[in-house]
Each structure stands twice: as structure tokens, then as C-alpha cells.
Amino acid sequence: QVQLVESGGGLVQAGGSLRLSCAASGRTFNLYAMGWFRRAPGKEREFVAAINKSGGSTYYAASVEGRFTISRDNVKNTAYLEMNSLKPEDTAVYYCAAARTQVPTLMKQQRGYDYWGQGTQVTVSS
Numbered sequence: 743q744v745q746l747v748e749s750g751g752g753l754v755q756a757g758g759s760l761r762l763s764c765a766a767s768g769r770t771f772n773l774y775a776m777g778w779f780r781r782a783p784g785k786e787r788e789f790v791a792a793i794n795k796s797g798g799s800t801y802y803a804a805s806v807e808g809r810f811t812i813s814r815d816n817v818k819n820t821a822y823l824e825m826n827s828l829k830p831e832d833t834a835v836y837y838c839a840a841a842r843t844q845v846p847t848l849m850k851q852q853r854g855y856d857y858w859g860q861g862t863q864v865t866v867s868s
Contacts, residue, residue, distance in 0.1 A: 743767075743768065743857075744766055744767060744768050744770070744771070744774065744840050744856070744857040745766070745767040745768070745857070746764055746765070746766050746767075746838050746839070746840060746857055746858065746859035747764070747765045747859055747860070748762060748763065748764050748836065748837065748838050748859045748860065748861060748862040749762070749763050749764075749765070749862060750762040750763050750862060751836060751862030751863045751864045752863075752864070752865070753865045753867065754828055754864075754865070754866055754867070755866070755867050756828060756829055756830055756866055756867065756868050757827060757828065758828050758866070759824070759825060759826045759827075759828065760825045760828065760864060761822060761823070761824050761825070762778070762822065762823040762825070762836055762838075762862060762864075763820055763821070763822055764776065764778075764820060764821040764822070764823075764838030764859060765818075765819065765820050766819045766820065766821070766840065767819070768819075771816060771819040771840075772795055772796075772816040773795055773842070774795055774840040774841055774842060774856075774857075775792060775793065775794050775795055775840070775841040775842075775843060775844055775849050776792065776793050776812070776814055776821040776838060776839070776840055776841070777789070777790075777791065777792040777793075777838065777839045777840075777841060777849060777850075777854075777855060778790040778791045778792070778812060778821075778823045778836060778837070778838055778839075779836070779837045779838075779839060779852060780832075780834035780835065780836045780837065780864075781834055781835050781837070781861075782831070782833060782834040783833070783834075785834075787837070787852060788803065789803050789850045789851065789852070790802070790803050790806055790810065790823070790836070791803065791806065791810055791811075791812040791823060792812065792841075792846075792849040792850060793812045793813065793814050793821065794844050794849070795844060797813065797814050797816070799846070800812050801846060801849060801850055805831075806825075806832075809825065809826050809827045809828075810823060810824065810825050810826070811823070811824040811826075812824075821838055823836070823838075825864070828864075828866045829866060830866045830867065830868045831866075832864060832866050833864060833865050833866050834863075834864060835861040835862065835863050835864075836861060836862050836863075836864050837858055837859055837860075837861045838858075838859045839852075839855035839856075839857060839858045839859070840855065840856060840857040841854050841855045841856055842856055
């Protein structure tokens with residue numbers, strides 16, 4: 743069982759930056775791929791970014807490529823999402839998730855994940 747707690751959300755102006763953190767419980771953090779998803783108002787939850795268990799491979803949605811960076815610290819049992827050049831359309835609840843799979847295709851899909859956090863709100867004002 744893995745418990746995930748997100749933090750770092752908030753209100754920021756367009757063009758600004760935020761760094762989200764996802765703290766994981768347990769001793770097996772380094773066995774899981776980690777992902778970030780988001781749900782904007784009135785929309786389905788969508789993939790944002792993922793990182794494999796070693797941190798050696800990362801994947802991004804086209805809408806955030808070049809602006810967002812996913813990383814992890816396997817000593818601190820924490821995953822991060824650095825978000826730069828934020829846009830109003832980035833406004834959403836952001837969720838982190840943990841996956842046993844290391845298959846890139848599944849790491850980009852919600853069904854590939856075994857554990858989810860409760861989410862943190864990110865609001866970007868224009």
C-alpha cells in the first residue's frame with residue numbers, strides 16, 4: 743500500500759511558476775513509476791507527465807512539453823512537478839499517482855496507475 747500526498751498548489755499569475763510535490767509513504771517508492779495528471783473544470787482527467795522508477799526516463803503531454811519538468815528523489819520518497827510559463831488553461835486539480843508498471847504506454851494512461859493522491863488545486867490567473 744502506498745499513500746500519496748500532494749502539496750505546492752496555489753494561485754499564480756500567467757507566466758509564473760509553481761512546484762508541486764508528492765510525498766509517498768512506505769519503503770517501496772523506488773519500485774514505482776510516478777505520474778502527474780490533472781482535471782480542469784468540466785473536463786476529464788488527463789495525463790501531464792510521468793517518470794520511471796529510476797528517474798532515467800520521463801514523458802510529457804504535448805501541452806506541457808518544454809514548460810513542465812517531472813523529477814523524483816528516491817531518498818526523500820518524493821516526486822516533483824516543476825511548472826513554468828504557466829497559462830490560464832493549466833488551471834486544474836493536479837493529482838500524483840504511483841504505478842508498478844514501467845511500460846511507457848501505460849505510464850501515460852490512468853489505468854496504468856495503482857495509487858492516487860487526493861489532488862492539489864492550481865489556479866492560473868490571466
